[in-house]
Amino acid sequence: MIHQFQLNGYNIVMDTCSGAVHVVDEVAYDAIGMFEKCSEDEIVGALLQKYHDRADVTREDLLALLSDIQALKDQGKLFSEDDYEEMAGALKERSGNIVKALCLHVAHTCNLNCSYCFASQGKYHGERALMSFEVGKQALDFLIANSGSRRNLEVDFFGGEPLMNFDVVKRLVAYAREREKECRKHFRFTLTTNGMLIDDDVIDFVNRECDNVVLSLDGRKEIHDRLRVDYLGRGSYDVIVPKFKRLVEKRGGTRYYMRGTFTHANPDFTRDLFHMADLGFTELSMEPVVAAMDDPAALTKEDIEIVKGEYEKLAAEMLRRRREGRPITFYHYMLDLKAGPCIYKRLSGCGSGTEYMAVTPWGDLYPCHQFVGEEKWRMGDVWQGVTNTALREEFRACNVYAREECRDCWARLYCSGGCAANAMHATGSIRGVYKSGCELFKKRIECAVMMQAAIAEETDAEGNTP
């Protein structure tokens, strides 16, 4: 299966199952499009007619081109077959019941009152609560005990607002560091914050202990302050931006993400991304809100088309900034074609409900942070482990081939079947398909691949390797 698209002056052909990417001229683009449907004579005749005014398009040239296309097919780099279905569950089967990552909900409370919050202002549709050190310690013990041969273990401090329980965060990190050597494990900590409680103590701690930090900022002040307000309705932009700047500066400008959400109010989200870049932030992410269609913040069909155009605009602008020596990074455009994930990872997805789970302040286990608060998704707790094994098996069986709609989608080995939580919220089933999410995802992958083509071309022209 192949996918062809034209973007920013590039003609690109992606081979779905081998991962190969070809940048071609318009003649080859047409020839590849006809290759599996037409005879050699039909292709040559059609292209000679279409390019009759081109001296470089001759019968001999076209026959050589078709020979090149056949050679790529023989090498498994064009029209390759999907032979992966039998191994779709292999990574999860091989991993058994190994757990390697936990999202610790250290605070089910928040000092902001953002109306679009998927976590219901941090409470996850339940009571306000802070995780005790004892529950957090048990969660870390559960993770270590169930991590098998995995060396790298990941712990997210999440909420609500995790800095509302900063003392417990510090104690849990100290405990994990104590246990690292004896267990031969390496903990990677990350923290997501709205920034309100950042001070020098927090900055020193986060920059010493956290592999990455996610800083919530929606962009322009008027956009950010429209929804990200405190309980008195006051915007948070003026409070947090100086704090974020200080944290990032002291961090050396790396290993962080500005993470914004765009809604119906700003489908032209690149204006917000570039605003963040103007503030001096270079590691950027803006995500479409996931909301019920009757929510005023939800993206409309018209918005989706605007957003797709914005993704294209962003890719072109990022290439321009790169050429000017002032690059910015966009989360979804980080695509490493040479050293990306193996086929097992691509088939099995994010690992929610199997190797990755969320822990509530009370120690309950859920498939991921986006399922917390809905009792039917409770998997067990950190003392007894996973007791709802049927639910774990449901997530284990969730892979690219579990969704009929994904079987003939060119992007399936990039999205791995998509986000189970988004699918559940959109369709009621973790095996559903969140269609507008798919549409945006595919556009992002096209943009990211186009950028790789442009960068390869530029580095070739400079005589360097990318």
Next chain:
Amino acid sequence: DRIKTLETRDLCESAKKGCGECQTGVANQKCEN
């Protein structure tokens, strides 16, 4: 030369060598092994 093939990881080849050590989107990940 009408076709330029970018250097990519061969997914079919990657089936031979699933260690699970990569970080918990999938498309944007790097293999750490």
